[in-house]
Every structure is written in C-alpha cells, then in structure tokens.
Amino acid sequence: MLFNDVIGQSALKKGLPELMSENRLAHALLFLGKEGSGALPLAIAFAQYVMCQKVNLPKTSTETTSSLFESSLFGSETPSSAKEESATLPLEEACNTCPSCLKMADMVHPDVHFSYPIVPKKSGQAIICTDYITEWREFIKSYPYGNVYDWLQFINAENKQGNISVHECNDIIRKLNLKSFEGGYKILIMWLPEYLKEAGNKLLKLIEEPPEKTLFILVAESDENILPTILSRCQIIKVPKLDDADIEKALVERNKKDSDIARRIASVSQGNYREALQMSQHADEDWQSLLREWLNAILKTGPMAQAKWVDEIAKLGREKQKQFLRYYLHLLQLALKIKAIPEMAANYPSKDLDFAQRLNKIAGFSQIQAIADELDNAVYYIERNANAKMLFMALTIKIYYIIQNNIVLLND
Secondary structure, three states, rough: HHHHHOOOHHHHHHHHHHHOOOOOOOEEEEEEOOOOOHHHHHHHHHHHHHOOOHHHHHHOOOOOHHHHHHHOOOOOOOHHHHHHHHHOOOOOOOOOOHHHHHHOOOOOOEEEEEEEEEEEOOOOOOOOHHHHHHHHHHHHHOOOOOOOHHHHHHHOOOOOOOOOOOOHHHHHHHHHHHOOOOOOOOEEEOOOHHHOOOHHHHHHHHHOOOOOOOOEEEOOOOOOHHHHHHOOOEEEEEEEEOOOOHHHHHHHHHHOOHHHHHHHHHHOOOOOOOHHHHHHOOOOOOHHHHHHHHHHHHHHHHHHHHHHHHHHHHHHEEEEEEEHHHHHHHHHHHHHHHHHHHHHHHHHHHHHHHHHHHHHHOOHHHHHHHHHHHHHHHHHHOOOOOOOHHHHHHHHHHHHHHHHHOOOOOOO
16 A cells, blocks of 8 residues: 555655654554544555665665765766765655565565454454454455444454454564564554553563564554553654545545535545545435424424434434434534634535525524534444434434524425
C-alpha cells in the first residue's frame, strides 16, 4: 500500500518520510485516529516506505558506491551539489517496484508482522494472529477502512469478543527476536492495541528495549483504552478525521458516485470514510421523507402513528438505522450553522437547506443540542445491539418532550 492509496492526510504523508530522513524515527509509534480516518492504511503505507529498498538506498549505499560515481573509468565526476541533493532530499513515496515493495503489496514480506483482535476457531483453542493471516490479507485489500466489527464479521466471529491474547504476545516476542530475513527493518503493525488488555504487559520490555532496527507501529482509535505502560513508550502520531472534500473526491474517483451525492454523503459522514462507504450503498434512500414522517408523528398524529413508524424503522437493520440518525444529526448541525451564520446557507443543497430551516422553527439552540445529544446516544446503543423498537420509541418520547413547547408541522 502506498501513501497515494491513502485518502487525504497530506500533512502526515509529507511528515512521516521526514521522520525517517531526519533520523527522528522512534522505535515505537502509535497512529491514533478515529474509525474511518485511515490510520491503518497510513500505517501500512508507512511500513512499505520504511522497507522500500530505493528509499533506503541513499542511506545504505552512498558510501559504498561513492567511488563508482566520483571517478568512473572515463574520469567523470558527479558534481558535489548533485551528490548533496541526492543525500538530503528524501523520496516522498515508496517505489512500488523493488522486491520489498512487491512483497508489501501482497502483504507477504517476511519481516513485516501483523497483530489484530481474533477469536478462537474452536472453544478453548489457543490461537495466534498468523492463524488468520490469509483472511487478514484479504480483508485489508477489500476493506482497508473497515472497523473491528467488519473484521470480526469477516472471520465469522458471530457475537464473540475479539482480543489479542497472551499467546499472541509470546509469538510477537519470538518473531521480533529472530534475525531479519532480508537484513533490514523488522516491523510489527498492531491494529487496535486496546484489545491487548493485561496481556500487553508481556511486551513492555521488548517495546522499551527492542532489537536493532525493530519498529513497532500501533494503530489505535482510543488512547484511553490502551495500557498506560505501553502508551508511555510510544511516540504518538495523531491522525485527524478526514476533510469533507477528501471524502467527496474519494467517493467520486474510487466509487464512481455522482458529485452531488458524494458531496451530501461527505457532509454527513463526519470525517469517517467507512461510514461514507456504508452510506453510499444506500445513497438512494429517502431519509428526509422518513424523518418528516417521524417528526409529524411526534408532533401531530400521535401514538398510533409513532408506533407504526417505530415498527417500520426497526425492520431496516442496524446500519441503515445509524445512517438515518446521522442524517438527522447532519440536518441539526446545518440548522445551527445557518441560524448562527446565515451566509453559510449558500454552501448547502437546497433540499437539505429547506428542511434545516424548518427545524429551526421547531426548536432553539438549546433544544437542538439536546436532540443531537439523544441521537448520538442512540447511535452508540445501536452499535451495541440495543433493541431497535425500545430504543426508537424511547427516542420518540424524549424528542417530543424536548420540543413540545415549540411545534411547527413539517409539511411537504
């Protein structure tokens, strides 16, 4: 995987090569980024950059080959300015053609190891991540922006909780203490060290005093759930959420989406490309009609209509329910923006803008914020398999009480 394959993150794509060229590369890095930011693809691309033979060429072969360039058989000499330039200007991308890059492209480089949450294939079985390496390679190639739920579903974990076990930690210690197969770096990429739990203490000594040219790259979504003893030993590289423009561009160029649809999805996805991909699969869903029906049931038609609507949305499935709630959140955010800065209205699609203006008639700042908080909580509970009927009925009642004193009907 190349930096060019990673969506956005231009500052990090420039800064990471500089870490290596300026000899500031720590032996343990923590790529910290929320779901959908591209922290894992960025870490893999950086690992390929580190392993690339052409990237390492100026450092490893300048002295040994200097005589060939300084004085050839014909007495020609490379100008000193050219030599200085080649030594100081780092390549900004792996070559993708050398043997190391070709192995990295297939994720079969013998000196690059991966750890990730897994579940036993049989009850009580002691397993390590290598047991799932075929599935892992396929998953990364197919879903580089996937989350842990996607991964566990991919390996048919059902409702089992993934973790990185003590057996995996022992295997990591064994592999990284072996001599490098190709004489260069040895790299461990650990996805979601939050799943290490107490087993991670076995890695402390190795992380603090690793063998020569050994690099740990941890990729996490939350530093709060990482063992403090591991966190303190890492150089943290924060991976920000993606810009809407980068998500829009990726949806158009990589997924062949219409630019208007891509722009709408990007504005709702909250910097999460995985979420944007999920939404793009249902881009033709009429969330606005569903929302209008819900709000009119809450504010006008009463309990029977509310119960009917709850039954309908409960049938949609978890992903669609989350997308619907995030669309409502997007409209609430838009309502606040145009209320605070009316000039911003020109930047948004007229359909969304009209609905957001109607929402501003229903509720003031504090009410909109209260509804947004309830929607955020609902998304959280949906992700944790809450009962959809109970959740949406409770949400319906809460929204009614939040806005009952400021009611406007949302007609077509």
